[in-house]
Amino acid sequence: MQKLHLFKDDIYITSSRRIDDIGFTRACKMIKKAQSEILSMEKSSVIILQDHEKYSFVIERMNTDTFTIHVQYEINGINVYQI
Numbered sequence: 001m002q003k004l005h006l007f008k009d010d011i012y013i014t015s016s017r018r019i020d021d022i023g024f025t026r027a028c029k030m031i032k033k034a035q036s037e038i039l040s041m042e043k044s045s046v047i048i049l050q051d052h053e054k055y056s057f058v059i060e061r062m063n064t065d066t067f068t069i070h071v072q073y074e075i076n077g078i079n080v081y082q083i
Contacts, residue, residue: 002028006035014062015071023074027057031069038069046072056080 002024004011013031015024030049031038041047041061050056054077062068 004028004032006032006039009039009067011038012066012068013071014068016073019071019074023055023057024071026055027059027071027074030055030057031059039067041069048075050077050080054078 002013004013011031013024013028015027019027027049030051034049043061043063046058046060048056048058056075056077057071058073058075060070060072062070
């Protein structure tokens with residue numbers, strides 16, 4: 001679990017067991033880059049964060065009183081196709 005302070009809000013980031021430490025660190029950096037877009041997520045929404053390198057992450061805003069984001073999956077870019 002990691003806590004980020006963006007603007008005036010604290011965001012808690014958790015991850016599933018499928019995400020290793022390196023992937024979790026990458027996901028936290030991407031969430032920090034997205035900042036205001038992440039803060040506009042509604043509860044129980046699921047989004048895909050994609051960087052310009054080769055990683056994508058499926059994240060979910062948890063339906064809790066705190067602003068908690070759960071990193072569900074890390075997807076390698078070679079397995080992502082744009083249609």
